[in-house]
Amino acid sequence: xxxxxxxxxxxxxxxxxxxxxxxxxxxxxxxxxxxxxxxxxxxxxxxxxxxxxxxxxxxxxxxxxxxxxxxxxxxxxxxxxxxxxxxxxxxxxxxxxxxxxxxxxxxxxxxxxxxxxxxxxxxxxxxxxxxxxxxxxxxxxxxxxxxxxxxxxxxxxxxxxxxxxxxxxxxxxxxxxxxxxxxxxxxxxxxxxxxxxxxxxxxxxxxxxxxxxxxxxxxxxxxxxxxxxxxxxxxxxxxxxxxxxxxxxxxxxxxxxxxxxxxxxxxxxxxxxxxxxxxxxxxxxxxxxxxxxxxxxxxxxxxxxxxxxxxxxxxxxxxxxxxxxxxxxxxxxxxxxxxxxxxxxxxxxxxxxxxxxxxxxxxxxxxxxxxxxxxxxxxxxxxxxxxxxxxxxxxxxxxxxxxxxxxxxxxxxxxxxxxxxxxxxxxxxxxxxxxx
Amino acid sequence: xxxxxxxxxxxxxxxxxxxxxxxxxxxxxxxxxxxxxxxxxxxxxxxxxxxxxxxxxxxxxxxxxxxxxxxxxxxxxxxxxxxxxxxxxxxxxxxxxxxxxxxxxxxxxxxxxxxxxxxxxxxxxxxxxxxxxxxxxxxxxxxxxxxxxxxxxxxxxxxxxxxxxxxxxxxxxxxxxxxxxxxxxxxxxxxxxxxxxxxxxxxxxxxxxxxxxxxxxxxxxxxxxxxxxxxxxxxxxxxxxxxxxxxxxxxxxxxxxxxxxxxxxxxxxxxxxxxxxxxxxxxxxxxxxxxxxxxxxxxxxxxxxxxxxxxxxxxxxxxxxxxxxxxxxxxxxxxxxxxxxxxxxxxxxxxxxxxxxxxxxxxxxxxxxxxxxxxxxxxxxxxxxxxxxxxxxxxxxxxxxxxxxxxxxxxxxxxxxxxxxxxxxxxxxxxxxxxx
Numbered sequence: 001x002x003x004x005x006x007x008x009x010x011x012x013x014x015x016x017x018x019x020x021x022x023x024x025x026x027x028x029x030x031x032x033x034x035x036x037x038x039x040x041x042x043x044x045x046x047x048x049x050x051x052x053x054x055x056x057x058x059x060x061x062x063x064x065x066x067x068x069x070x071x072x073x074x075x076x077x078x079x080x081x082x083x084x085x086x087x088x089x090x091x092x093x094x095x096x097x098x099x100x101x102x103x104x105x106x107x108x109x110x111x112x113x114x115x116x117x118x119x120x121x122x123x124x125x126x127x128x129x130x131x132x133x134x135x136x137x138x139x140x141x142x143x144x145x146x147x148x149x150x151x152x153x154x155x156x157x158x159x160x161x162x163x164x165x166x167x168x169x170x171x172x173x174x175x176x177x178x179x180x181x182x183x184x185x186x187x188x189x190x191x192x193x194x195x196x197x198x199x200x201x202x203x204x205x206x207x208x209x210x211x212x213x214x215x216x217x218x219x220x221x222x223x224x225x226x227x228x229x230x231x232x233x234x235x236x237x238x239x240x241x242x243x244x245x246x247x248x249x250x251x252x253x254x255x256x257x258x259x260x261x262x263x264x265x266x267x268x269x270x271x272x273x274x275x276x277x278x279x280x281x282x283x284x285x286x287x288x289x290x291x292x293x294x295x296x297x298x299x300x301x302x303x304x305x306x307x308x309x310x311x312x313x314x315x316x317x318x319x320x321x322x323x324x325x326x327x328x329x330x331x332x333x334x335x336x337x338x339x340x341x342x343x344x345x346x347x348x349x350x351x352x353x354x355x356x357x358x359x360x361x362x363x364x365x366x367x368x369x370x371x372x373x374x375x376x377x378x379x380x381x382x383x384x385x386x387x388x389x390x391x392x393x394x395x396x397x398x399x400x401x402x403x404x405x406x407x408x409x410x411x412x413x414x415x416x417x418x419x420x421x422x423x424x425x426x427x428x429x430x431x432x433x434x435x436x
Numbered sequence: 437x438x439x440x441x442x443x444x445x446x447x448x449x450x451x452x453x454x455x456x457x458x459x460x461x462x463x464x465x466x467x468x469x470x471x472x473x474x475x476x477x478x479x480x481x482x483x484x485x486x487x488x489x490x491x492x493x494x495x496x497x498x499x500x501x502x503x504x505x506x507x508x509x510x511x512x513x514x515x516x517x518x519x520x521x522x523x524x525x526x527x528x529x530x531x532x533x534x535x536x537x538x539x540x541x542x543x544x545x546x547x548x549x550x551x552x553x554x555x556x557x558x559x560x561x562x563x564x565x566x567x568x569x570x571x572x573x574x575x576x577x578x579x580x581x582x583x584x585x586x587x588x589x590x591x592x593x594x595x596x597x598x599x600x601x602x603x604x605x606x607x608x609x610x611x612x613x614x615x616x617x618x619x620x621x622x623x624x625x626x627x628x629x630x631x632x633x634x635x636x637x638x639x640x641x642x643x644x645x646x647x648x649x650x651x652x653x654x655x656x657x658x659x660x661x662x663x664x665x666x667x668x669x670x671x672x673x674x675x676x677x678x679x680x681x682x683x684x685x686x687x688x689x690x691x692x693x694x695x696x697x698x699x700x701x702x703x704x705x706x707x708x709x710x711x712x713x714x715x716x717x718x719x720x721x722x723x724x725x726x727x728x729x730x731x732x733x734x735x736x737x738x739x740x741x742x743x744x745x746x747x748x749x750x751x752x753x754x755x756x757x758x759x760x761x762x763x764x765x766x767x768x769x770x771x772x773x774x775x776x777x778x779x780x781x782x783x784x785x786x787x788x789x790x791x792x793x794x795x796x797x798x799x800x801x802x803x804x805x806x807x808x809x810x811x812x813x814x815x816x817x818x819x820x821x822x823x824x825x826x827x828x829x830x831x832x833x834x835x836x837x838x839x840x841x842x843x844x845x846x847x848x849x850x851x852x853x854x855x856x857x858x859x860x861x862x863x864x865x866x867x868x869x870x871x872x
Contacts, residue, residue, distance in 0.1 A: 017726075021584050021585075021725075021726045022584075024586075024725075025584060025585065025586050025725070025726070028585075028586050028651075029583060029584065030774075031651055031770045031771060031774035031776075032583045032651075032766070032769055032770050032771070032774075033583070034766070034771050129581075135726075135727040135728060135730055136730060137576075137577050137580070137581025137582070140573075140576060140577070140580060140581050141573050141576070141577070141581075144573070144576060144580075144748065144751070144752060145565075145573025145576050145577075145748055146573070146744065146748065147465060147468045147469070147747065147748050147751040147752075148457050148458075148461060148465065148743065148744040148745075148746075148747030148748055148751070149457075149461065149464075149744055150460075150461050150464050215464075215467055215468075273709060273712060273713070273733060276709060276712065277709070288744065289457075289460075289461070289740075290453075290457045290461070290571075290740040290741065290743055290744040290747075291571040291734060291735065291740070291741050291744040292571060292734065292735050292740075292741055293734065293735075294571055294572060294732075294733060294734035294735075295731075295732075295733040295734070296730075296731075296732055296733075297709060297730060297731040297732075297733070298727060298728070298729065298730035298731070299727065299728050299729075299730075304725075304726040304727070304728075305726065305727050305728060307584065307726055308582065308584040308585055308724065308726040308727040309584075310584075311583065311584030311726075312580065312581055312582065312583050312584055315580070315583040315584070316580060316583075319764075319765050320756070320759065320765075323756065323759035328755075329755050329756075330468070330470070333468055334467045334468050335467060335468070335470050338466075338467035338468075340467075
């Protein structure tokens with residue numbers, strides 16, 4: 001059977017990884033796919049560089065339209081990033097009857113509904129394993145491996161940059177700014193790290209996982225997004241003393257009222273496997289009603305781990321390319337005509353536990369005032385830690401872990417605590433999940 | 437579209453779990469599969485019990501032939517176990533043009549080649565996610581998620597009974613026999629636990645994973661199988677002191693000379709994520725050349741976790757039931773006409789590191805004799821531990837960790853060590869893997 005012809009849009013880190021792995025393992029891949037998979041065309045702004053990367057073996061053009069309009073191309077791989085030109089080219093490829101593979105989480109999180117609808121109408125497949133947690137086949141696990149389950153929640157370390165920073169902060173007791181600079185030097189953080197450290201990248205990925213887990217349209221605009229820039233080394237130390245680690249988690253949960261969709265720093269018990277995921281690694285925990293808890297761990301980014309996901313999608317499409325379009329595996333796990341309209345809950349409605357760090361004047365009665373406010377708000381305290389003030393200091397930290405309460409309830413209590421004369425500055429609030 | 441009709445062969449723990457989960461989550465599952473999946477017939481020896489378990493909603497028969505011959509049935513789920521009647525019925529179902537789902541690892545490990553060939557000839561699918569590590573979709577991950585990779589090795593905790601026993605032995609410092617009784621009382625070990633504790637169950641599962649990872653036929657008879665019955669509490673303690681945990685691992689690795697296929701107790705560094713998998717949980721680590729290391733963790737057995745895998749296979753088949761048979765995903769990941777004849781290495785050819793516990797008379801010169809024998813065999817020592825003899829005792833233990841060497845080389849050295857007059861009884865040898 002003749003090879004499947006693939007056209008790449010963009011050939012940066014992931015694109016060149018895809019080219020290299022496809023070349024290196026071409027025999028092994030053909031033995032699995034049943035036929036060869038061949039990149040025959042690449043669109044790139046820097047055509048000289050693209051020619052060099054593909055060793056002159058591939059037709060290089062400087063306009064993506066030439067790829068999506070080429071009648072020889074079976075599958076278009078979109079690796080441009082962003083959601084402007086990428087969206088336009090992906091929709092054109094679909095309109096031309098081509099299958100699409102993309103690593104673009106922003107594109108899927110923001111324009112997925114439009115793209116999948118177009119793909120269904122044309123009977124083509126759109127695959128995006130590489131968009132979430134690179135080397136972990138989490139899309140496939142959720143979409144195909146756990147189809148028996150009512151998924152209860154998904155919680156993941158899905159951004160390597162922030163996990164690297166948090167690991168280093170804990171390991172070396174350093175502050176955020178210092179570690180960020182180190183991460184940039186080592187290539188774990190980009191020159192402009194905003195999308196990573198502010199949680200936007202994780203929220204894109206979480207939005208996609210929520211859709212596949214619960215059968216709802218992608219709704220990135222409803223996600224609560226909070227990064228790690230305000231975390232202090234002391235919070236990590238206090239959490240450690242109480243038996244917890246702080247990780248930037250993406251959490252999505254189905255509750256009776258609606259779906260939680262939130263990215264924020266989170267205390268998790270140090271004994272959980274996911275709490276021990278260090279450095280730039282990713283991990284996702286899924287809880288299903290039949291399967292219980294499952295964890296998937298691997299590299300979340302990088303040239304070849306991401307290429308591994310792109311190529312897995314190429315093999316999937318190759319294996320099923322001539323199959324009846326009615327019987328493709330649905331892109332979002334659920335059939336498009338069976339999506340639910342379950343609402344995404346605003347953050348104020350979310351119920352969880354909290355870590356509070358309260359800076360107070362070292363005076364009698366402060367603790368009584370704080371605990372009274374919490375009691376009046378029916379927030380119960382699970383654990384407490386009070387440091388002796390350092391030599392010559394007049395202030396100290398009170399750390400409290402609360403039982404579960406609604407976010408708007410803790411917010412109201414915090415406002416009252418901050419208005420106490422003995423409380424200094426703002427209360428630090430970090431959410432806490434037992435993940436059990 | 438009308439429902440897919442499923443017939444069950446056997447309705448024990450997994451069968452009733454499958455019935456219950458399919459009923460409870462029927463809407464969710466139909467939204468994913470695109471049509472209903474319905475158990476319409478069950479064959480069981482105890483028909484009264486089967487009628488009770490299925491709440492009188494399903495036709496119950498006492499002969500599996502009635503299921504595999506029923507023209508209404510689309511998919512046969514084999515949950516009988518063993519490889520005698522099960523093989524016969526599965527082959528009949530295939531001959532009748534029915535797709536097959538099975539949780540039977542012995543059947544696949546021993547008769548997979550025959551079964552997959554028959555299935556290919558008839559253009560039907562045979563799926564067996566439930567046969568390996570129940571709730572972990574490891575078959576799907578290897579067969580579809582990691583298709584870009586040249587798999588280098590797979591190492592897994594794939595038997596919950598033995599992992600529970602080892603966790604308890606370490607946690608409570610108890611001996612094997614004591615913990616086995618407790619495991620039996622708690623239902624973690626069967627009345628006849630031989631298949632679990634002797635490593636046979638793990639070897640069935642490993643055989644299947646090796647086939648899918650490397651594209652070789654299933655070859656259970658070539659597996660090296662060693663259980664945990666000879667492990668002593670002291671070995672676990674010594675390993676702990678040296679920074680290692682002992683786990684029963686199934687390991688399969690592609691080397692230049694051939695494929696390793698072995699189940700045995702193994703020391704692994706305590707810092708590895710897989711070393712921290714406790715109780716009856718399962719975990720599999722896969723190393724691929726593109727993806728690096730990935731770990732999958734979850735429940736390996738039990739009614740609903742295993743049912744989760746059975747139903748995932750049912751959904752897969754339902755989604756692709758009317759697709760062109762040429763384009764199914766191949767059962768063993770590689771196309772049947774592209775299987776390799778890479779040999780499975782005998783254990784004597786395997787290269788790994790070792791933990792040795794040598795019981796010696798507390799005399800000068802013993803250590804010199806032992807280290808000389810190792811040096812003469814070009815086996816280098818990585819770490820050593822020598823205990824002071826207990827008060828009033830004349831004997832003590834020497835513990836050594838070696839660097840890598842060939843199994844036949846260490847065996848020869850051990851024979852020489854055992855022949856020393858100062859060495860008491862047999863040397864305990866446990867293999868050690870860094871898994872990096």
